Amino acid sequence: MTEPAGHPVPGPAALFDPGAPDLPTAPIGGWRTAIVHSVRHPTPRSVAIRLDVPDRVDHWPGQHYVVRLTAEDGYTASRSYSVASAPADPQLELYVERLEDGEVSSFLADELRPGDPLEIRGPIGGWFVWTGGRPATAVGGGSGVVPFVSMLRHAVDLDRTDLLSLVVAARTLADLPYADELRAAGARIVLSREDRPDRPAGRLSAADLAGVPVAGARCLVCGSAGFAETASRLLVDAGADPAQVRVERFGPSGGPAPLF
Known part of the structure; x- marks a missing residue:
């Protein structure tokens, strides 16, 4: 598929419009x-x-x-x-x-x-996106955090990091892509095989989503099929509108990133 060079799209400032959560x-x-x-x-x-x-x-x-x-x-x-x-x-x-x-x-x-x-x-892709026009909560596992790094960097450019809440999971901190950047941004970090000062090792649980804003927020989940199913269920249990939960599941031979 091709398109004319210079196909116009909105710049970063135009992407942020509180009155238009999604562009068409x-x-x-x-x-x-x-x-x-x-x-x-x-x-x-x-x-x-x-x-x-x-x-x-x-x-x-x-x-x-x-x-x-x-x-x-x-x-x-x-x-x-x-x-x-x-x-x-x-x-x-x-x-x-x-x-x-x-x-x-x-x-x-x-x-x-x-x-x-x-x-x-x-x-x-146009379904699993966040342009900065509404609050969003993003839950990613393993390489599934990568699209959320793009969202975080965009939020920084807009000076609207207050709109984006991040919960990220991996086996160990060394396995977490962009760990330092995510940690500096205040992301909640869940490690299944490594203790942290604020959390013992263990898989994502309801406690990890406690206090994370979900009501009225776009909720984005990205990771392996098992992780995505668990995270989606936990978000709905925490009060997220099921219609606002959008999921990217990864497999070993396709999708935007490898299996977590």
């Missing part, structure tokens, strides 16, 4: 050849990729991109990854968890270098 049509972009600006390995099993994208269509926080690799014999493999950068960021940032049998993720984590070209398509 999310931006969408076609295939581009991006150039890798930088490659960073936050953990041995992950890679954060910064891309320069010509004629980029600005995304909304919560959208994702497809990455396509093409072998010399013409074989192609594609996977989707959530965007971590804010719309106002001049570069696009994707976070990829390396899967042992992942033909795309292993290449991106092990072989990609600054200056390399990379085929991408996006932004994609």
